[in-house]
Amino acid sequence: MGYQWWRGVALAGAALLLSACGQSAVNDGGGDSRNPDELVFAAIPSENASSVQASFQNVIDLLQKETGKTVRFQQATNYAAVIEAQRSGKVDIAQYGPLSYVVARNTGVEATAIAAQVQEKGLPPGYRSYGVVETGSPIRDLAGFKGKKICFVDPNSTSGTLYPRAGLVDAGVNPDTDITAVMAGGHDASALGVATGQCDAGFAYDTMVDKQLIEKGQLKPGDLTTVWKSEIIAGSPVAVSDDLDPALKEKVATVFQQQANVDYLETSGVCKPGEKCEVDDAGDWGYAKVDDAFFDTVRHVCDVTKAEQCTTA
Structure with missing residues (x-):
């Protein structure tokens, strides 16, 4: 039941998300990769909050500056909605949980993790x-x-x-x-x-x-x-759609791997002295570079537990 269940849940949660994002999926006509004028960045709140965009705004501003693109933030109601939206090409950058990223990959979403959340400077990207x-x-x-x-x-x-x-x-x-x-x-x-x-x-x-x-x-x-x-769980990843233009993907990766952290935001003047400096809605220090293999520990837990949530299509 696993894939069909969460896919069904996704449809209601993703309907508004998908209808608002069509332009991002338009190819610019050059080869098989996309270089859209607008990037859609989707996430779900870690808390039952009405809006999380303000928490991600510093990162959104960095993405717009470094890529030259308009970045639209889309808040989804659950992980299934984000998975379905990125699968259909309506989301370009997605903030997942470790499991939802593995499920996305297992069920055909063509996106790859580029960075994961880090709670405190100097710590590995992980949590409990x-x-x-x-x-x-x-x-x-x-x-x-x-x-x-x-x-x-x-x-x-x-x-x-x-x-x-x-x-x-x-x-x-x-x-x-x-x-x-x-x-x-x-x-x-x-x-x-x-x-x-x-x-x-x-x-x-x-x-x-x-x-x-x-x-x-x-x-x-x-x-x-x-x-x-x-045990320590691999940090929550940001995954970028594989079909984006390689140069554009590299710019997005640079933002998350090198700039989306409190230190950079403060030294670059994005965050003003004395104000709360946020990169996400979880109060993290920032992000660190990871690759797909970083989430093999989650895949191992799926293999051991045979959890329905991990079931592929």
Whole structure:
């Protein structure tokens, strides 16, 4: 059911996205590669926010400056919508999660990762999934999730679903039959669902729990207790459509690999002193160069878990 399920989910979420992006798919008439006047950059929010464009605006401005193209940002409702849009040629640059990137490649999307998110300067591009409970809960580990109502994020979320499922299996808990699963939609919603008692436990990525929700005043330090941490997960990638003009792809890659980070934005004057300097909506330092093979660890987890979310067409 895997491919057909998420493809069906994508149609509603992608309808507006696709209708707005037709010009980007027009070939300029030169050979088999495209060199459109407009590039479409798509992403989904890491939180249940109404708009994330402001968080990506610095990167959008860099892309426009370095490529000479108009860059249109499109916010999708889920990973499936981004996958479907890039498959159909309506999206040129996509911010994926690690799993959704692997699913995109597995199901015929002709796009390649060029960079991945880096949480802090000097760290490798990666992060962890957390299993959390409300502080004071009797649940001490993933084995204690059995029989409970558990918040996940999105079916195609790496840290919000895939790695948690693998962790549950390792703990002797069948994620299909031993728990009641709730798809919260966002990492913030999953964590807050636990904090408010809507779920007995749940999963979200590390900085959402440790930093973002606390900084926004939606959680207080100590509201949640982390009872499980995943292994390091490959950072969320930006993938560029393979059929773009090679010189244009190189310009896009340069932006993400060398300029889309807080240090460059501050030293180049894009970010003014004292103001919040953003490259994305997750509060990351920036991006680092990666290639497709960087995501083989995710493919390995898919192979081990046989998760439906990884099923190819």
